[in-house]
Amino acid sequence: MLGLALKSLRNRRFTAGLTVLSIALSVALLMGVERLRHESQRSFASTISGTDLIVGARSGPVHLLLSSVFRIGSPTNAISWDSYEAIAALSATAWAVPISLGDTHRGFPVAGTTAAYFEHYRYARERGLTLDEGRVFESAYEAVIGSEVARTLDYRSGRSMVLSHGAGNVSFQRHEEAPFRVTAVLRATGTPVDRTVFVSLEGFDAMHAGMRQGPADYDPLKGGRVRRPGAQHAEHDGRDEHKDVAQAITAILVGLKSRAAALQVQRFVNEYAAEPLTAILPGATLLELWSVTRVAERALLTIAAFVVAVGLIGMLTTLLTNLEERRREMAILRAVGAGPLDVMALVAGEAVFLTCAGALLGVALLYGFLLLGAPALQAHFGLFVEIAWPSGRELGVLGLVLALGCLVGLVPGYRIYRFTLADGMTVRL
Amino acid sequence: MAGPMGGTLRERDMIVDVVDLQYAWRNGTGPVIDIPSLRIDAGERVLLWGPSGSGKSTLLGLLGGVVPPQQGRLRLLGQDLARMRGPQRDRFRADHIGVIFQLFNLVPYLSVVENVTLPCRFSSHRRANALRQSSSIEREAIRWLTALELSDREILDRPVVELSVGQQQRVAAARALIGAPAMVLADEPTSALDADLKEAFLGLLLNECAREGTTLLFVSHDRSFLPRFDRGVDFAALNRACPGPSAEPVPRRRIA
Incomplete structure (x- = not known):
């Protein structure tokens, strides 16, 4: 089944690639905003210590x-x-x-x-x-x-x-x-x-x-x-x-x-x-500073979250558009023994795969940007970005994106499930 | 009739045993299938003809275990399909039934050989049968393709969507036959072929089924093929729910 799913995706590699790319960019943006927020706070907070x-x-x-x-x-x-x-x-x-x-x-x-x-x-x-x-x-x-x-x-x-x-x-x-x-x-x-x-x-x-x-x-x-x-x-x-x-x-x-x-x-x-x-008191004043910047951070995070939503909706659109074409393919698979749930898993699994690939690529892009962009951030904004493993919060964000991707995958999955029940083996489109 | 690949199932006499089978779609327009009796024996090659829209495809769906039976008896190879749950029917279909469609038989992103070996991915039973014949399922696929006159390396390497319709149908036949299923259901597989190709395809399919002892249920709206089959069934006569002109049950003819 997995081999089939991958071959099917390879057959549609252009649209699949675009989907992965759009998810990757949105994930990179979301995580980038979160990373910069965290790094700027960390960088500020670690700049002064020991001074009361x-x-x-x-x-x-x-x-x-x-x-x-x-x-x-x-x-x-x-x-x-x-x-x-x-x-x-x-x-x-x-x-x-x-x-x-x-x-x-x-x-x-x-x-x-x-x-x-x-x-x-x-x-x-x-x-x-x-x-x-x-x-x-x-x-x-x-x-x-x-x-x-x-x-x-x-x-x-x-x-x-x-x-x-x-x-x-x-x-x-x-x-x-x-x-x-x-x-x-x-x-x-x-x-x-x-x-x-x-x-x-x-x-x-x-x-x-x-x-x-x-x-x-x-x-x-x-x-x-x-x-x-x-x-x-x-x-x-x-x-x-x-x-x-x-x-x-x-x-x-x-x-x-x-x-x-x-x-x-x-x-x-x-x-x-x-x-x-x-x-x-430096610590207390930093907190005051964060409360000022929080509004902007929230706005940025909200925008980034919407971009992720747009990426996922893009994926949903692509999957649903492909669905009509794939009814025949699914009927063939049904004929050789695939159950409706197999077929659903095939389609929903694709969404999961695309989201995972997008998320991974997004993280890779983020680190790429950080590695390349860190000197510029330092030179222009005095922001020292540490290239660290994703924080718990970032992993949480990533997990949320993956969960949403899986959820999105259920939509075409459920539709193809209904199709295969109705179509049986005889698809005449 | 036990074929060269005959397993225990093949030796059972009755492949299809239908008694008082009824089926209605959920929209409440009454039954589309109402068959008092249908029996197909092992190794028989049967032509089922009838007008389009008469419920032939629904019957194939029922026989293939894709559509769950609602009323009456539906036994295949001695097993009661009405008692099976969905996944069991899927398994049963994977193991014992090969299907050829009218059109669009091939998965476009798989190679010719991958298309043919597809049933062996879903059924360990058919895989084991295939491996009894050849050292690998790919070799077995090529053996079947050769039998169906599709052995050109050039054809095997081409993307399946570039094959002619006639070639595609022969690949579909190879897929239906690989791994020795007890029965092949063919749903108007010749309707997209021109006259010469129809003859050639039908000849190959009938020969291979006869050689393997595979039971064949061939559905068509064209009864001119009748002389080449063991037996023909007039669907309009078989199915009481059929809205066709011949509502009167007609005794089934044996030709072979």
Whole structure:
């Protein structure tokens, strides 16, 4: 029977192939949407761990999280160094790392921070940052770069780079007078860290120094270059000196001695009198973010589910159209001993086979897309897709599609069953 | 009459034993089959003729075990078909009955040999019979095709849909005969053939049935073949439900 079914399908391989392809594409789409949803959440959630609180200027929690950790959107307003010191001095605080954001280097975000960042930043549960080569920056004009920055721009430690001001891919002010030297490349993490250029707070300020002089220094008629008086910016060593220079940072990553203190510290920050601040719990804010994106996810999933339905209905149409032709074939099979249930199984089994083949091909397509598309997703959306086995939820979706395919197969199966009972062996069509 | 492949079933005298068989389709238009008595003996080659629409195909459906009998006695090879359940009747048909249709006899996606060996896939009984004759069912299929003058390698390799109607009917005959079924039911298998081919096909079929001792029930609306059969049955006379002009039962003639 199986051999017969396969030969029959091979005879109709063109329509069968199209059916399988349409089911495969719809399954790949549905699973792809589910996979991207899951991967984006996983990727986001694993980007920041070990950090109990993020502090920034008063703004929306999601905005603060996105800009400070994911370098998405414009940075929040600056906060003062004094606030940093106040928070770092709290008894509940284990560590506090300041971050300054807002600059880019050839499209990659530049973050000013301290060496403590490399010590305390954790991703994917408990993994810390590792230097592939070199050492952490020690002076203002040194930089540590993420793996992707190194790969894309072909930078190695020891090479100089010029940092420009302003977020965005194209920056028309370049401080070629003040090149930074790469001292280390970070090992790939699969987080936005890979796309970041890290410099010391002093270095970050050095980039800014010219800008603080005001727009008068900027003369677009002279090639858009800025002649900065502060170009020969003195190197700053140590925080004490920095304290006088660095007026502002963008955010503070805070680690607490005990998680239990998180809400207390959060309240302290939110009620901080000297300036309006916001403290967020990364996990809670991620949940808030998901609740925002859920609507879009649901819409996408719904559309993908409809596409699957269309694929299955396409299969049903093909099977029903073939049915009239196949009545003769079935009468022959009846004559040589096939029962009505055999005939039904033959037709319904075909639907099951097509759905299975479609689902398998769909999964294969999905992994193909993921393998081919992962670098692009990473480059354009900062989304790090892990090529993992299908999750339980994905298998559930797949199972549902298969079940629906079997159900759809019952329709032509039942019709041919009725036909064979009525036709008997004498089909004169 | 026991043929060369005769099994125990073949030695039974009566292949078809019908008494007061009635059948009505469900739409309630009254019985289409009402046969007081029909008996066909082993090895007989019987022509059943009658106008179209008289219920011949329904009778074939009943004899083939595809249509379940409703009333009366329907025994084939001594077994009561009325007492069999659907799958049992299917099995019975697979084992003991070969069928040739009027047209469209072949499964288009199977090769000639695969079409012929089809019954051996559904019946281990016929498979075993076939293997008693040849070393494989494919060889047995070719043996039958050769007997029916279809041995050209060229024909065997061609897609069945490219065969002529005459060739297709001979492939169908080979399929009906492979594995020594007790009875072959032929439902107007010559109606699509022109006169010469009709003669040739009929000759081959009758010869092979005679050689194998296979009982043949050949249905046609054309009674001109009658002299070549052992016996003829006028369906209009046989079937009381037949709306034809000759409602009066006519005594069956023995010709052979």
